């Protein structure tokens with residue numbers, strides 16, 4: 477395992493700047509996901525770290541060794557980094573065992589040790605029985621496990637994964653999520669996992685770096701991204717969050733603030749440095765809202781614009797406020813029914829005041 481330090485990394489292709497002042501400090505043995513929309517620069521960041529791209533500015537250190545600056549570039553094979561690609565990058569003409577052994581052979585590991593290591597790692601990923609098959613005769617999940625076995629065999633101190641589950645069906649995805657977690661526990665490797673699927677990122681990672689247009693906009697624990705998003709972009713991106721406007725936000729000094737939402741008094745969480753605001757943006761998740769059954773309780777008036785059956789609960793989209801201009805989502809425990817057009821009253825049980833840019837954001 478090895479610590480990764482990325483400092484002020486810049487990368488352009490021609491006139492297009494793809495990475496802008498990217499800085500990340502990743503602990504040795506940490507599992508970090510990089511999450512962001514298509515085209516935001518995730519793969520480019522991974523390729524810079526792996527050594528497949530030269531960088532234009534900043535520096536990258538792995539395990540205390542400088543591996544990239546604009547003047548210095550350590551080639552990929554000397555970085556001690558394993559990479560698992562979306563398309564597995566297996567040699568089609570080689571058997572599973574030979575695919576796993578190939579890197580060891582290039583590294584000059586003697587044949588007998590190679591064979592012992594390959595047999596051990598194939599057993600670990602439960603592919604021992606398929607050692608003599610070729611990749612074409614394996615399922616997508618089995619191919620992914622061959623790619624992981626290769627990293628285990630090389631004893632990579634850092635493993636980079638580029639959307640490794642993107643081509644797989646939903647059952648295999650959850651089985652392989654467990655596989656990655658087990659691999660991480662077994663190997664102790666520092667993991668750098670790129671995805672545009674937030675559920676995957678939040679489930680697997682110790683910390684998640686959220687990227688947008690070439691920048692890291694928040695690097696935090698999954699629950700902090702969910703509960704204390706540092707910006708509207710993160711709030712709207714994570715956990716089906718809605719960003720809505722509240723009025724008369726007054727910090728109470730205990731990590732909470734009083735505010736008014738659509739004319740109703742509400743209590744919100746806020747950052748320690750939050751200032752009072754006449755108007756501000758807040759982050760609300762479906763689980764933060766409650767349907768009121770009692771007409772006597774004060775609540776926010778809304779009507780249902782859409783209701784979707786989700787198994788254990790019903791998801792309803794609501795329109796609230798004057799001229800039904802505030803969209804909200806709520807989860808209602810099944811069995812219950814809500815129909816389109818139905819009028820409801822709701823209460824806000826939790827919400828987060830999104831810090832304005834001058835308010836310090838939370839970091840672990």
Ligand SMILES: Nc1ncnc2c1ncn2[C@@H]1O[C@H](COP(=O)(O)OP(=O)(O)OP(=O)(O)O)[C@@H](O)[C@H]1O
Nearest residue numbers: 489490494512513514515516517518519520521672
């Ligand atoms: N070799 C290249 N030459 C020119 N432009 C490139 C090159 N590689 C990537 N880009 C551009 O850089 C931007 C970031 O691409 P990148 O593949 O890093 O994004 P991404 O976040 O991984 O996207 P996706 O999730 O779709 O894979 C895109 O606009 C892409 O077109």
